[in-house]
Amino acid sequence: MPELPEVETVRIGLAKWVTGRTIATAEVHHPRAIRRHLPGDVHFNAVLTGRTILDVSRRGKYLWLPLDSGDAIIAHLGMSGQLLMQPATAEDEKHLRVRFTFTDGGPQLRFVDQRTFGGLSVSEGGAELPGEISHIARDPMDPLFDDDAFSARLRGRHTEIKRALLDQSLISGVGNIYADEALWRAKLHGTRPTDKLTRPAVGRVLGHVRDVLAEAIRAGGTSFDELYVNVNGESGYFDRSLNAYGREGEPCHRCGAPIRRESFMNRSSFSCPRCQPRPR
DNA sequence: ACGAAGACCTGGATGC
DNA sequence: TGCATCCAGGTCTTCG
Numbered sequence: 001m002p003e004l005p006e007v008e009t010v011r012i013g014l015a016k017w018v019t020g021r022t023i024a025t026a027e028v029h030h031p032r033a034i035r036r037h038l039p040g041d042v043h044f045n046a047v048l049t050g051r052t053i054l055d056v057s058r059r060g061k062y063l064w065l066p067l068d069s070g071d072a073i074i075a076h077l078g079m080s081g082q083l084l085m086q087p088a089t090a091e092d093e094k095h096l097r098v099r100f101t102f103t104d105g106g107p108q109l110r111f112v113d114q115r116t117f118g119g120l121s122v123s124e125g126g127a128e129l130p131g132e133i134s135h136i137a138r139d140p141m142d143p144l145f146d147d148d149a150f151s152a153r154l155r156g157r158h159t160e161i162k163r164a165l166l167d168q169s170l171i172s173g174v175g176n177i178y179a180d181e182a183l184w185r186a187k188l189h190g191t192r193p194t195d196k197l198t199r200p201a202v203g204r205v206l207g208h209v210r211d212v213l214a215e216a217i218r219a220g221g222t223s224f225d226e227l228y229v230n231v232n233g234e235s236g237y238f239d240r241s242l243n244a245y246g247r248e249g250e251p252c253h254r255c256g257a258p259i260r261r262e263s264f265m266n267r268s269s270f271s272c273p274r275c276q277p278r279p280r
Numbered sequence: 281a282c283g284a285a286g287a288c289c290t291g292g293a294t295g296c
Numbered sequence: 297t298g299c300a301t302c303c304a305g306g307t308c309t310t311c312g
Contacts, residue, residue, distance in 0.1 A: 001305065032289085061306075079305055080290080095290090115289045117306065159283065168307080176305065265285085267305050 002077040004139055004173030005216035005238065007061050010083055014109075015056040017085045018065070022052045022103040033097035033111060036074070036132070037121035047071065047122050048100075059129070060136045060172025066127035074130050078117025084110045139173035140210050141217075151202040154194050161197065161205065162190030162269065174209060177245045178216065180270050182209040184244035189276045190269050196279075215241065244270040 002010070026048040028034055028041035037044050051067040058064075063083075065073040075083065084093070085107040098111040098120055111120055123130035138145045150171060154164055164170055165179040174182070183190055185208035188201075197205075219238040243253050247270055248261040257274040 003306095076307080078289090078307085114291075115304090117289060157282080163283085166306085265305085267303090 001079055001175055001177060002061060002081065003175035003178050003216075004061060004141070004213055005178075005220050007058055007063060007077060007173075008141075008217050009220040010077070011056050011058045011063055013085075014063070014065075014083055017107065018053045018102075018109055019055060020052065021106070022050065023048045024101045024103045025049060025099075027099045027101075028097070029099065030097040030116065032116045033113060033119050034121060036119050044120075044122060048073070054127070059133055059142075060139050060168050061175070062133045062136060064123065064126065064130050064133070070125050070127050072123045072126040072130050074121045074123050074126070074132060075111070076118050078113060078115065078119065080115040081111065081113040081118030084112055086110050136168050137170055137172045139213075140171060140206060141173070141213060145171075147203070147206060150206065151199050154202055155197060155199070157194050159194055160191045161188060161194055162264065164194050165205075165209070171209075173213065176267055176269075177242070178209070178212050180244045181212045181242060183276065184270075184272060185212065187275045189271055189278050190264065192279050244272065246270065 026045045028044055031041065034041060034044050039047075047069075048067075051069050051071070053073075054066045054068060056063060056065055061076065063075040065075070067073065075081075077083070080095075087107055088101070088105070090108075093110065093112045095112050095114045096110055097113050097116070100109040102108070111118075113119075121132070123132050126132065153170060157164060157170075159167075162179050162183060165174045165182065166176070179190070182205060186201075186205045188205065216238040219241065244259055247259040249258050251257070252259055252272040252275060255272065255274045257272055259270055260273045262269045262271070
C-alpha cells in the first residue's frame with residue numbers, strides 16, 4: 001500500500017520523467033478517477049492541454065504537479081494507484097484510468113488504478129500548495145515539521161496513539177504498515193492513550209517513525225531508471241525488513257513471542273504481545 | 281471542536 | 297467447479 005516512502009519513490013521517478021514537458025492531451029478513461037475534479041473530464045483535458053509541468057511536489061501521501069498556468073495537478077494513489085511512464089506503443093493496462101500525452105511525443109504518463117480509491121484533479125491556482133490538501137499536516141521528513149507543536153497537539157488529544165499516527169491532519173505520510181512498525185520499535189501498544197504519553201515518549205515514537213520511513217525510502221528507491229516511475233505501489237524491498245506488519249504468529253525479532261493480530265478500524269494491527277503490552 | 285463509524289472499490293484467497 | 301464471503305485500507309463524509 002502506498003504510504004510516504006512509496007509515494008516519495010514515485011515523486012522522484014516522476015520528477016525525472018515529466019518535469020519541463022508540455023501536456024498535449026489528458027484523456028480520462030474512467031470518470032471515478034477524476035471524481036474530485038468537479039468540472040468533469042472535458043474541462044480536465046481543456047485546462048491541462050498546452051500546460052507545462054514545472055515540478056513534482058509531495059505532502060504526506062499526496063502529490064501535486066505545479067504547472068506554468070499557476071494551477072496544479074493533484075494525485076493520490078489511494079490503495080492501488082500507479083503512475084507509470086509508458087511508450088505510446090505500449091498496450092493499455094487493464095485498469096488504465098487517465099492517460100497524458102506530451103507535445104514532444106515521448107513517453108506517456110498513465111494513471112492505472114485497480115480499486116479506484118485514488119484519483120487526479122486540477123487545483124486552480126494551487127501550484128504553491130493546493131487548497132484541497134492544505135489540511136494535510138507536514139510529514140515528519142519535512143524540514144519544517146515542528147516536533148514540539150506535534151507533541152503538544154498529540155498529548156492534547158484524547159485518542160489512541162495509533163489512531164493519532166494515522167491522522168493525516170496531525171502527522172502525514174504514515175499508514176497502517178509504518179504505524180505498526182514504528183510502534184513495534186517504540187515498544188508501545190497502539191491503543192496507548194495519547195494524553196498519557198510523556199513528551200520524551202512522543203519524541204521516541206517520532207524518532208522511530210522517521211527511522212522506519214527513511215529506511216523504507218532507501219529500500220524503495222531502487223531501479224526506477226527504466227520507463228517506470230515505481231514498480232507496483234508496494235513497499236519495494238522493505239517488506240523483508242518488517243518486524244510486525246503481516247507477521248501474525250511469527251516470532252518477534254526482539255523477544256521471540258508470536259506476533260499478535262488485532263482488529264482495528266476494520267483492518268488489522270500487528271504487535272508483539274510481550275514487548276507491546278496492552279494498556280490497562 | 282473532536283472522535284468514531286460508515287462508505288467507497290476490486291480481485292485474490294478462502295470456505296462450502 | 298462454482299458460487300458466496302472475506303479481506304486489504306486511505307480518505308472523505310456523516311453522525312454524535
